[in-house]
Amino acid sequence: FLAMRNAHEDCEEVVKQVSKNGRLMFVLQQKLKNLKTTLHRWNHNGFGNEHENLKSKLKILKDIQLKLTTAGLEVLSRGIEQVVQQKQILHMDNPQANKKSLRNMMNLLRSYGQA
Numbered sequence: 001f002l003a004m005r006n007a008h009e010d011c012e013e014v015v016k017q018v019s020k021n022g023r024l025m026f027v028l029q030q031k032l033k034n035l036k037t038t039l040h041r042w043n044h045n046g047f048g049n050e051h052e053n054l055k056s057k058l059k060i061l062k063d064i065q066l067k068l069t070t071a072g073l074e075v076l077s078r079g080i081e082q083v084v085q086q087k088q089i090l091h092m093d094n095p096q097a098n099k100k101s102l103r104n105m106m107n108l109l110r111s112y113g114q115a
Contacts, residue, residue, distance in 0.1 A: 080105050 047053075083105060 076109070080109060
């Protein structure tokens with residue numbers, strides 16, 4: 001079988017074609033590997049470690065959100081205290097109205113905490 005193939009006139013041409021294509025494919029494969037490595041290095045040098053950058057940005061965002069929430073609660077608390085003080089002044093002679101105002105303020109504060 002092998003001798004018959006070698007004796008055929010097209011056998012040498014087929015082997016040459018395969019070796020050309022094989023070598024070209026090998027060269028292409030090496031170039032693609034090199035490109036992958038080069039792009040990876042370029043990406044890391046140009047943009048840094050994506051996972052670390054993302055972690056850092058998320059931490060900054062969480063800190064800002066915490067500050068905003070804390071500041072918002074403080075402002076709300078001060079506002080409620082002022083309203084309660086005003087109500088107390090207005091209803092000094094009416095303790096029932098004062099209790100109702102305090103209940104309303106506490107409900108408002110609870111609803112803000114659940115939002």
